[in-house]
Amino acid sequence: MPDETLTLRILPNEKWTPVKRETTARDALLKSGIVLHDYCGGEGRCGKCRVQFLEGASEPTTADREFLTPEELSEGYRLACQARLKQDAVIFVPVEHSRPLAGAYVHDVKNDLPPEPEVKKIHLRLSPATIEHQLADFDLLREALKIPSLKPEYEFLKKLPHILRSNGYDATVTLFGDNCLDIEAGDTTYPAGLGVWGACIDIGTTTIGGALHHLDTGRLATRTGRLNPQTVHGADVVSRIMFASLSPANLDEIRQMVLDCINDILSELCKSAGIGLEAILHVTLAGNTTMEHLFLGIPTDGLPVAPYVPVFKDGLIIPAADAGLKIHPRARIYVFPAIGGFVGGDTVADLLVAGLENADKPSLMIDVGTNGEIVLGNRGRLMATSAAAGPAFEGRNIQYGMRAERGAIDRVVIEDGLAIHTIEEVPAAGICGSGLISAVSALSKAGMIDSSGRFITDTVKGMSERFSRTEGGFQFLLAGRNEGASRDIYIHQNDVRQFQLAKGAIAAATVILMKEFGVAAEKLDKIYIAGAFGNFIDPADAIRVGLVPVSDEKRITFIGNAALAGAGEVLLRADMRRRAETLARRVEFLELAGRPDFQDAFARAMIFI
C-alpha cells in the first residue's frame, strides 16, 4: 500500500530512497549501500551504529538510552539498528561510517620494470587464405602470431570469422597467455584504441580496495575502496565462517555480498576512468584465505577448527563470467595462492612488494590487521605464521575507534602539552590504529603508562586533569569538543588493554618465528610493516611500544596496503604470477596453536619495555 512507503533522505551523500514503514534505519541504509560500523549484527548490544536523525527520529529505545547521553538523544542521535522508521526522515550518517579514503591505504605499485602483462592485445593485418595457402581462420592467426600452442577459446571461435572478414582481415586479438579471449575489428591496441585494462582487488576482512590500471603503460588510472559488506555478519572472519556454515543459502548470500561490492568497485573505477566495464580483461584478487574462499562461494567450515585447513591453496585462474564479475565475460580473474588457512593470498601479495626472498640476510614482514601475518626469511628459507591480533589496529573494540580515514586521530604527541594530528586535518572524529599506537607510545614515553600498561594519572604536570574516572577504569582525553574536536575523544584503560593484546599477539608470534628460524633480532636486515594503517605510523612509536623487535628506526619500512600493491604487480607482469605461486609453495607455515612457548612469549610481549 502506498501509505506504507516512506521517504528517507540520507546526508551527507544526498541520497533519497523509498523505505517500508517499520524498517530499521540500519536496514534502510544497508539497502542504499551504506554499511554501518557494528559488532553485534544489529542487536543493539554494541552501540556502534549511531546515526543522527535531523528529521523523523523515533522514540529512544532502552538500548538508545544505554549507549547515548540525554544530550545526544535530544540532538537526534539514535542507534540505527533500533530506530524503526515511522515517518519520512532525514538521517545524517557520521563520518566514521562513511567510505574509507582510498588514498589512505593504497600503496603505489612499483613500476621499476616495464609492464609485461599476461593479457595482451595484438593488432594484425592478415593476408586472407588462398586456394594455394588454405589455412583455417584460426590457423591464420596462429601463423601470424607465431605461437604454435595458441588455443582457440570456444566463444572466440564463434566471433572470429565475421570479425576477420568485416574489416578486411585487419583485427586485434586479445590473448591471455596462449589463449585467445577476443577479437575486435581494426586496431584497438593502445594508443590507436583503449588498449588493455585490468583491476586489482584486495579483499580485506574490513575493507575491500580496488585499483584500475592501464596495462599497456602500467599507469594507475584510479582507485577506490568500500567497507566489506560482509561486516554485517560479524567483524572477524570466524563469525562470517559461522554464518556461512549454517546453510548453502547463507554461503551464497555472503558470497553475493562481496561479489556485489567488487562489481560496484569495478563500476566506479571504470566510470571514473571513462571506460566501459568490458574493457577490463584481467582482475587479480588477493585476500586472506577466508575472504578468497567466500568470494568464490567455497565452504570455509574447515578453517576455524583444528587442523584449520582451507579447501584450496592454489592460485586459480577463472573466467570472469564463471566467477560472477561483470566485466568482459572471457576476462580472466586470478585469485592469489595461499600459504595456509590463516596466511592467505594477501600475505603472498605483500611478499611480492617486500621481496624478502631476494636477499641473503633475513628480513621480517608484518601485515598488521585483525589477523596479523608475519613472514621471516631470505633467499634460502621463508617462514610464516599468523596471530589473532583482534581488530584494535583497525579502530575496532576501541571506545572512540574508527578506521584510518578523514577525521581520525593518527598521531599523538605529548611534549610541552598534548598535540594531535588528524587525517586530512579536519576536526577529530575518533582514533584509528596508528593513532592508538601513537597515543600509547606518547603516554608511555611521558611515563603516564607503566610497564604493565596501567595509567599513571599524576606524573605529568597539566595532564592530570585530562584523566577522568569511569566505571571500567580511567580514561584520558585526547581531544575535547572545546578544543575543536567534533566530540570529546578519550583513550580508555580498556583501549590500552586491547592494544596490549593486539601488539602482544604480533610480537609473540614474531619471537617464536625468530626462534624457529634461528635468527636473533639484531641480525634482521629490514622490517617491512604492511597494513591499512601503516602509512602513518612513526617508526619510533612502533619501536617504543614493542611492535617490532628492533631498535633502529632506519631498518623499518612501511609498505602500506601491500596486498593491493602486490595484486597490482601480477596485473602488470606475468612473471609476478609465477613468482607468487613459487612463493606460496615455498613459504613454510608455522602453526602457533597449542604451543606453550607462544603462551609464554605472549605474556611477556604484553609488557611495555
Place this chain on the structure above:
Amino acid sequence: MPDETLTLRILPNEKWTPVKRETTARDALLKSGIVLHDYCGGEGRCGKCRVQFLEGASEPTTADREFLTPEELSEGYRLACQARLKQDAVIFVPVEHSRPLAGAYVHDVKNDLPPEPEVKKIHLRLSPATIEHQLADFDLLREALKIPSLKPEYEFLKKLPHILRSNGYDATVTLFGDNCLDIEAGDTTYPAGLGVWGACIDIGTTTIGGALHHLDTGRLATRTGRLNPQTVHGADVVSRIMFASLSPANLDEIRQMVLDCINDILSELCKSAGIGLEAILHVTLAGNTTMEHLFLGIPTDGLPVAPYVPVFKDGLIIPAADAGLKIHPRARIYVFPAIGGFVGGDTVADLLVAGLENADKPSLMIDVGTNGEIVLGNRGRLMATSAAAGPAFEGRNIQYGMRAERGAIDRVVIEDGLAIHTIEEVPAAGICGSGLISAVSALSKAGMIDSSGRFITDTVKGMSERFSRTEGGFQFLLAGRNEGASRDIYIHQNDVRQFQLAKGAIAAATVILMKEFGVAAEKLDKIYIAGAFGNFIDPADAIRVGLVPVSDEKRITFIGNAALAGAGEVLLRADMRRRAETLARRVEFLELAGRPDFQDAFARAMIFI
C-alpha cells in the same frame, strides 16, 4: 481454442500426438521426431516425403497428382509437405522414412588394447590433515594421487570439503587428465559402483550415430542412430551452410537441431543401458568440418566459397555444459580435429581405424558418402582429398533410393535369372547405396550396361521384359510387387548416371591423389572402404564398377562406419586423441577445385571398364 486441436496417430510407431488444424503432416511428424526424406525443404518439388493416410486424408493437391499415381492417391498416399490436416488422422510412415538400423552402420570399436581412458575415477581412503600435517583439502588429494600438476576445477572445489567429511574421507575423484571434474562420497569406481561411461558420436550429414561405452571395461553397451534433423534444410552441407549464413538466428536454429538430436541419442543410450545421463563423463564427436562447426554454432560461411576455409581445424576439448550437452555438466566433450574444409574430423576418425600411418607400403582409405574423402599414404607421408560424390551412395537422387536399412535391396545378382537380397530379408522397399553398386555391377557384368553406362535392353534372354520405357529413358525392374516386393522397384537409366557421377568423382580423386603421391595402383597395399553402406559391398562389385583402382579382392577391407568407431577409440584410449591430433596435422590436403587434370580424370572415370 480446443476445437482447433486435432489428434494424429502415427503408425507403425503407435505415437499419438495433438496437432493444430491446418498443420502439414510433415511439420506434425517433425514435431514427433520423425524426419522425412525430402530434398526440397517441404516445397512439394521432390516428391520424396510420401506418407500413407489410413484415415483423415486431405484432398490431393496438384503436387500430389504430379508425384503419385491415381492408385496411390486412392490408397491414401500423399506428400506430407502438402497435406494439411483438417480432421483427426492416422498416418502410416513408410519404412524408408523410419529410423536407420544401428547395426547397419556401426563398426565395432577395436579392443586390442586395454582401455586407458582420459576420464578416470579413482577411489581414495584419505587420512585427514592434522595439525602437524596441515594440508588443504585439495592438497590432500594431490598428495594421495601423486599428481603434482593436479588442477582444481572451480565447481569441484565448492563440492570438495563436504564430500570429504560426509563419508570419513572415503571418496571417489573423477579426473580428466590432471583436471578434477568431480568427487563423490564412497567408492563409485567399477565394479563397486557404476564406474566411468562415455559416448561417441558420428555427426554425419545424413545420419547421426551414437554408441555408449563403459570405459572401465571398454565394453560397448549400446548404440543407436537418428536422421540428422538438419536434413529439413537440405540434404547436402552446402544448402545447410546457405541456410545458416542468412542470420545468427538461423545458425542458432540449425545448431539447436543437431544438439537436440544428440541429446536425444544420449538419452536413449543411457535409458537402454539403465544409467543416468550424469554418468556420461566424456563424449567424443567426429563429423565433417561443416557438421562440427554447426554443432558448435560456429559460422560456416567461409566453407562453400574459395578458398574454402573453416574457422578452426584444432581438436577442441569443451565442458559439456558449455557445448549444450545434457550430461554431467563438467564432462568433457572432444570435437575431432579436421584436416581441411572438406576433409573433416570424421576422416581423422576413419584413419584411427584404418591405421594407414603404421605401414611402410602406401594404402588407400575411401570414405564413401555424400562427400567422398580419400586418403593415401604410409608412415612417411599422408595425403587427402575430397570429392563431391553426391548422395547417390546414400540412396538419394535415386528413383527408388533409400538408406541402408530394413527392406533395402543391398545385393543384386544376375546369373540364370535375377536374385535380390534385402537388409533383414524382408520384402524389398527400395534400393540402398550398396544395392545400387551391386545392381550396376551385375547389369554391367551381364552386358546389360555398355561402357558409357547406357542400358542395352536385349542382350540377356529373359531380362528384356524387365526393361520398360519412361519419358526419361529405360528403367529395369529389380523387384516387382508380384515378386513379393512392397512395390515395383526399378533402377532407372538416370540412376545409373547418378551412380556414374558419384563413382567417377571418387575414382578421379583417387587417380589424382595417386599421381600427386607418386604411387601406381598396383603398388597399393590395402584399400579400406568406409561408409554407412560399406559393410555390405561385395569387393568384386567395387572392383568391377571401378570404385577402387585395384583388381585384387583380398586387398579390399570394409571398415563400415569407421568415423564412429574412431571416435570410440579416443573414448577408450587417451593416446588415441593425441594420435588423432598428430594425424590431423600430418595429413596434407590436396585441393582438386580448378585442376584441369581432375576434369580429365573425372571424364575418364565415368566410363565403365
